[in-house]
Amino acid sequence: MIKLATMLDKGIIPPSLHLDEPNPNIDFQESPLFVNKTCTAWSKGDAPRRGGVSSFGIGGTNAHTVLEEAPARTGEQGGRRLHVLPVSGASRSALTEMLRQLAGFMRRSDMQHNAANIAYTLQKGRSALRYRTSFVGSDLAELSDQVDQARMQESASREVLTSEHPVVFMFSGQGGQQVGMGQEIYEQEPVFRSAIDECANLIKEFAHIDIRSLLYRECKSDGELAPELEAVIQTVIFATQYAIAKLFMSWGVFPAAVIGHSIGEYAAAHMAGIISLPDAIRLTLIRGRLSSRVPGGGIVAVGLSPEELQPHWNENLSLAAINGPRQCVVSGPHPRSQRFMSG
Template sequence: HTQAAAGAVGVIKTVMALEHGTAPRTLHADTPSTRVDWTKGAVRLLRSAQEWPDTGRPRRAAVSAFGISGTNAHVVLEQAPAQSVEESAGSANPPVDTPDVPLLLSARTSPALAEQAARTAQFLRSHPETDPAAAGWSLATTRAGHQHRAVVLGPDRAGLLDSLDALAIGTADPALVRGTTADSATGPVFVFPGQGSQWWGMGRELYDSSRVFRATVDDCADALGPYVDWSPVDLLRGEGDDPDVLHRADVVQPALFSTMVALAALWRSLGVEPGAVVG
């Protein structure tokens, strides 16, 4: 008996049945109870695995758990939508919005970090259809951060695998950074400068290359539109014939605000959440 995890096995079993389209046989039921009239109703014991055909609708199943202490639970599960390899690759809209792909790894100990690097490399090698950007997105946004950390950065699968191998065996690599966090660390601090840090065209490269940065600046431009006769998009991209307009406080302050908000959105889209914000 799985004690406190009772019911979890049933959920896992049902999820796998939904995924693979096969209902597994009922275990330990070779002799059905005589207290149930199995000739009536639609309930049947599965004496053998049974195919769960695709009917054009999602498969659904329910798992019940009845604890001796009085706990009653009933979980309804539904088949996840099918996702093709082309959709998961996401080449048109890569989830990690940078030219190079960062893979963020963390563990409680240094040996565990090396093991995670080896497992990640093995996964990428055994699943060539997986887009490294999608893997980077998952590592950055779905895993807890522990004390021992590392990041590998590369423009392609081969470079990432070389750096992961270096981390796994403990050798140096120019695209690998590793270290430990302080016990009291609560996250990075986003520091945004005030007036005087601006320049003409200061956001051109990020606006043109990052869809997250661009979308946020565009939102700021839409919000400012009814109140000003200029656009932060033009200022950040260096378009127009009057660079001196950035010397006006009523222009530079909203322009800097747009830049800061867009930078914060970009960092957060990569899984970097601030412990504090100053500025």
């Protein structure tokens, strides 16, 4: 079986061992069969090359197998711009040897592999052993340089004593949104794109607006959000957080716990199974509409306790949040909040 697989891969039929002359009692001249005496090229026609292996055992325990050559590699790169190469070994010396072999493999000019294929093999086809390191790069030249450098630096790897590392998904509040946020991920990652599309279709059903055209294609050139998008920005933030969470989970990173702040609480609630996706979309849309009706104001984080802030209270200022024993957030309308911020 191994011999036939090698023949299919190399396209060569090897000679039969120790053959000088075939048995004269076999009439090969009148038969399509022959005994190969020298290395012969296995020519390729329109159909793939195929070979059979037969094993005739005693008592009728026969096995027959037909192998077909693998399709030709295209050498095309994967869809991602960057690739992650995890490498591990049972000891530091084993890891160093693994890095040496990997760097040599990537530098061999006759290899038709690409960074995406090597990343996939290392991620899916190798065990995660005790001593580990990893590399991120866009092509084989960049990655092989990193591997070579890491091979010379013992500090480039670390010893992992346990594989149990609980992950917490933390969802932030409003304020970090910007034009085109997540666009590159949307273009390159099918899971992220599918999640955004799922949310966008729900938003379009409830609010009659397609966030994708506004967020990814028709944003103002000065970097400001279009007014239509600003009206549903809280839901857009939720959708982006939901899509990122789904992307991490598709990579095998599942949360042991979730936590959120402000609009991020809705993403955390959904990921925890408390509210459905359609309900979360509806709630964030309503929250956004209610927020837009409130007069503008400002907030400021203060390193004081509520009691220490008491002398500064008036009818125009409010204690918006208590984030810790001496961590409070004060809010109020403009310009009252601005005067408080300035001291």
